[in-house]
Amino acid sequence: xxxxxxxxxxxxxIRLDNVSVAFPVYHGGSRxxxxxxxxxxxxxxxxxxxxxxxxxxxxxxISLTLKTGDRLALIGPNxxxxxxxxRVMAGIYExxxxxxxxxxxxxxMLDNSFGIDGDLSGYDNIRMRGLLLGLSPAEIEERLPExxxxxxxxxxxxxxxRTYSSGMMLRLSFAVATCFQPEILLMDxxxxxxxxxxxAKAETRIRRFVEDASLMVLSSHDLELCRHWxxxxxxxxxxxxxxxxxxxxxxxxYRMDIR
Numbered sequence: 299x300x301x302x303x304x305x306x307x308x309x310x311x312i313r314l315d316n317v318s319v320a321f322p323v324y325h326g327g328s329r330x331x332x333x334x335x336x337x338x339x340x341x342x343x344x345x346x347x348x349x350x351x352x353x354x355x356x357x358x359x360i361s362l363t364l365k366t367g368d369r370l371a372l373i374g375p376n377x378x379x380x381x382x383x384x385r386v387m388a389g390i391y392e393x394x395x396x397x398x399x400x401x402x403x404x405x406x407m408l409d410n411s412f413g414i415d416g417d418l419s420g421y422d423n424i425r426m427r428g429l430l431l432g433l434s435p436a437e438i439e440e441r442l443p444e445x446x447x448x449x450x451x452x453x454x455x456x457x458x459x460r461t462y463s464s465g466m467m468l469r470l471s472f473a474v475a476t477c478f479q480p481e482i483l484l485m486d487x488x489x490x491x492x493x494x495x496x497x498a499k500a501e502t503r504i505r506r507f508v509e510d511a512s513l514m515v516l517s518s519h520d521l522e523l524c525r526h527w528x529x530x531x532x533x534x535x536x537x538x539x540x541x542x543x544x545x546x547x548x549x550x551x552y553r554m555d556i557r
Contacts, residue, residue: 310402310481310513312364312387318395319382319537320353356382357537359396364513366481371524371545372517373552374534380517383534384408384484387515402481402513405431409486410464410471420455420462420470421446427474441477448473448499469496476503483507483514521549 357379364370372380385391386398388406414423424445428438446455449469459467476483483504508514508527518524524531524545531548533540541548 309366310364311366311400312362312482312513312515313399314360314362314386314396315398316396317357317360317386317393317398318355319357319379319386319391320355320394323352323354355537357386357393360539361396362532362539362542364515366513368530369508369514369528370516371528371531371548372515372534373519373521373524373531373548374540375556377536378534379537380534381408381486382537383532384486384515384517387482388484400482403432403478404482404484405475405478405480406484407472407475407486408484410467414459414467414471416460417458419457420449420451420459423459423470424455424474427471428477431474431478433478437478445473445477448477448503450496465493465496472500476500476507479507479510479512481512483512485515486517487519521553525549 360383362370372383374380382391384406385408386393387400388404388408389400390406390408415426418426421442424442425435425438428441429435433441449455451466451469454462454466459470462470504527514527516524516527528545530543531545531552532542533548533552541551
């Protein structure tokens, strides 16, 4: 089903109705391939589609509604489907079943390398990534000095980003992703490469977004980070929603289960 836009309005919205995502495993008939998938601990569960192809069921029948002011944590083990769900919300993956509706400008922070060309300079990558986020060339040039200052990368912005460390790449990506006030902020294991100084700057900027009542979805294995930033949580396991509710209630259930 194609994602559709709800009626125009000012409030941010993400609505999923029985959303499923399955990835076909081509030439998946051999037992050896199935064994490889199982031992790798791939996201979701192995099954078959209507054409009897082997598929990885990454998400199954996920339903939830998020509105302005909601801050949702996605928790669960590796392979639970958290990143897949974020990519569905961002419009990168299309559901193989069910429907998704979104309203509001989305800023996805899912992958530091998203929209980055290693052969281009930091400045040129800022311009290119800004276009991918839906900014006009004029808007990008207007924000360029502030983005450059926030990264604290100085003259490094003049050279190809393939020379950057992971921490420098994160600074560049974060600055661009947060250079405008998004209605919807999607984050996957953010700030893993950040130093303490930049982490403090980033927290200040994120707090401003949250206080301005934007909708935020955060996927992380850091449960205290989830508790700090989020008011609700969705516990995923094997692509299935185990529990959705207030953050403290879901974290309590999850901790009891992993013990």
